[in-house]
Amino acid sequence: MARIDPDQTLQTLDARSRDIFRVIVESYLRDGEPLGSRNLSRVLPVSLSPATIRNVMSDLEQLGLIYAPHISAGRLPTQRGLRFFVDAFMEIGDLSDDERRSIEAQVKASGSGASLEHMLTEASQMLSGMSRGAGLVVAAKNEVPLKHIEFIQLEPTKALAVLVSQNGDVENRIVELPLGTTASQLQEATNFLNAHIHGRTLAEAKTSISRLKEETKAALDTLSQELVEKGLAVWAGSEGGLPARLIVRGRANLLENVTAQADIDLLRHLFEDLENQEGVIQLLDLAEQGSGVRIFIGSENKLFSLSGSSLIVAPYRDKEARVIGALGVIGPTRLNYARIVPMVDYTAQMVSRMLR
Numbered sequence: 001m002a003r004i005d006p007d008q009t010l011q012t013l014d015a016r017s018r019d020i021f022r023v024i025v026e027s028y029l030r031d032g033e034p035l036g037s038r039n040l041s042r043v044l045p046v047s048l049s050p051a052t053i054r055n056v057m058s059d060l061e062q063l064g065l066i067y068a069p070h071i072s073a074g075r076l077p078t079q080r081g082l083r084f085f086v087d088a089f090m091e092i093g094d095l096s097d098d099e100r101r102s103i104e105a106q107v108k109a110s111g112s113g114a115s116l117e118h119m120l121t122e123a124s125q126m127l128s129g130m131s132r133g134a135g136l137v138v139a140a141k142n143e144v145p146l147k148h149i150e151f152i153q154l155e156p157t158k159a160l161a162v163l164v165s166q167n168g169d170v171e172n173r174i175v176e177l178p179l180g181t182t183a184s185q186l187q188e189a190t191n192f193l194n195a196h197i198h199g200r201t202l203a204e205a206k207t208s209i210s211r212l213k214e215e216t217k218a219a220l221d222t223l224s225q226e227l228v229e230k231g232l233a234v235w236a237g238s239e240g241g242l243p244a245r246l247i248v249r250g251r252a253n254l255l256e257n258v259t260a261q262a263d264i265d266l267l268r269h270l271f272e273d274l275e276n277q278e279g280v281i282q283l284l285d286l287a288e289q290g291s292g293v294r295i296f297i298g299s300e301n302k303l304f305s306l307s308g309s310s311l312i313v314a315p316y317r318d319k320e321a322r323v324i325g326a327l328g329v330i331g332p333t334r335l336n337y338a339r340i341v342p343m344v345d346y347t348a349q350m351v352s353r354m355l356r
Contacts, residue, residue, distance in 0.1 A: 012063070016046070016048070016056060017056050017059065017060065018089075019044055019045060019046065020040060020044065020053060020056050020057065020060070021060055021065060021066070021077075021081070021085070022085070022089055023035065023040060023043055023044060024040070024057075024060075024066055024075055024076070024077060025077045025081065025082065025085045025089075027043075028076055028077055028334065029334050029335075029336065029337075032334050033074070034068070034069055034070075034073045034074030034075055034076050035074045035075060035076075036073070036074035036075075037050040037051075037053040037054045037057065037074075038050050039074070040053050040074075041053055057075050060075075060081075061075070064078055064080045064081070065077065065078060065080060065081035065084055066078060066081055079297050079298035079299065079300075079308070079333065082297050082298075082310075082333055083297050083300070086295055086297070086337055090337055090338055091338060092338055092341050092342060093338045093339050093341075093342060094342055095342050095343060095346055099130070099343070100346060103126065103130075103343070103346055103347055103350055104350055106122065106123075106126050107119065107122075107123060107126075107347065107350040107351060107354060108350075108354065109122075110122035110123065111351075111354040115168075115169050115170070116139065116169060116355075117139065117169075119351065119354065120137045120139055120325070120327070120351070121137070121249070123135070123137060123327055123347055123351055124136060124137040124249040124250075124327065125249040125250070126347070127249075127250075127327065127328070127329050127343065127344065127347060128249045128250025128253060128329075129250065130343055131253075131329045131331070131335070131336070131339075131340045131343060132250075132253050132331075133250065133253055133329040133330060133331030133335060133340070134249065134250045134253060134329065134330050134331060135249045135250050135327075135328075135329060136311075136313075136327065136328050136329065136330050137325065137326070137327040137328075138325050138326045138327070139324075139325045144165040144166065144167060144169065144201060145165065145166045145199050145200060145201055146163060146164065146165055146166065146197045146198065146199070146200060146201065146205065147164045147165060147166045147198065147199075148163075148164040148194060148198075149161060149162065149163050149164070149190065149193055149194060149197060150162040150164075150190060151175070151186045151189065151190050153177070153181070153183060153186055154174075156177070156179065156180075156181070157176060157177050157178070157179055157181070158174060158175070158176060158177060159174070159175050159177050159181075159186065160172055160174060160175075161174070161175045166199070193205075196208060253331070292314060292345060293312060293313070293314045293328075293341050293344055293345045293348075294312075294313055294314070295310070295311075295312050295337060295341070296310065296311040296312075296313070297310045297333060298310065298333060308333065309330055309331060309332060309333070310330070310331060310332065310333045310335050310337075311328060311329075311330045312328050312329050312330075312335065312337065312340050312341055312344050313326050313327070313328030313344070314326065314327060314328060314344050314345050314347075314348035315348065316348045316351040316352045316355065317352045317355070318352075318355050318356070319355060319356040324355075326348075327344065327347060327348055327351065328344050329343075329344060
């Protein structure tokens with residue numbers, strides 16, 4: 001979908017066209033229903049005949065800003081129209097003092113003495129409850145010094161890698177095993193790796209053991225070699241060895257008021273997208289490209305393009321101000337953008353503050 005220049009498009013619209021377009025979009029965001037010329041004539045700030053309104057709507061259709069879902073139906077905004085509305089017309093609201101205090105209290109409570117994952121899970125749940133969408137958090141690969149690693153065989157070719165960091169955090173990952181791996185081999189690999197990873201991050205441990213492998217190949221069995229080459233432990237099926245945790249809360253919110261088959265199909269695609277771990281790392285890239293909140297409508301976000309969902313996302317940062325994750329809200333294009341943007345922004349600021 002080609003991006004439009006809001007300033008240039010705005011100059012082509014007269015005041016009458018702007019009023020009609022704004023009312024159509026605001027009605028869609030509120031009710032989700034097409035708005036026809038007769039109903040429009042009743043709510044416009046100026047008196048216009050239905051025939052005049054239809055002519056204006058035809059011009060807006062030519063610009064690709066609205067469309068008719070059915071013959072003789074009212075009009076709905078296109079994805080292009082929603083983007084134009086967000087860029088040119090939307091006034092971002094501000095959180096009330098009570099909302100700020102609520103976000104601050106919940107993030108602080110979840111972050112006091114708890115793991116990072118617990119704090120992020122609670123943040124996701126909170127965003128879901130406040131936005132009535134699905135709260136979404138992406139936590140990047142945690143590069144902290146390790147204390148211990150343990151492998152637990154789950155299947156003949158799959159094991160659970162339990163990584164314990166020196167700060168007490170525990171992270172579980174799935175790793176693929178060579179066919180025929182025995183429990184004793186897994187224990188030997190565990191003992192060998194624990195002798196060399198203490199106090200190192202995964203990346204540092206991989207570099208150190210890779211160098212050791214070249215020097216003492218005989219001391220490193222096949223299984224240990226494969227684990228080292230895979231970065232010690234990776235998510236099964238992760239893309240490019242870039243593991244990330246995806247936390248989603250509030251899917252039930254997305255099912256509210258869904259009756260049309262088309263909406264059900266879009267939700268099915270969304271749930272399939274959410275289960276796809278391979279694309280999760282894209283969210284970090286999206287968030288890192290901007291300093292604040294970013295809004296993606298429909299196909300603008302390739303990760304959720306099939307479902308046509310909207311995503312409002314903001315990065316959170318560690319004490320060195322590095323982007324280490326992203327949080328936000330995902331839902332239908334009818335999201336209340338003006339209310340959710342400051343909510344996501346303030347939550348990301350609070351998580352960053354707790355991490356500092």
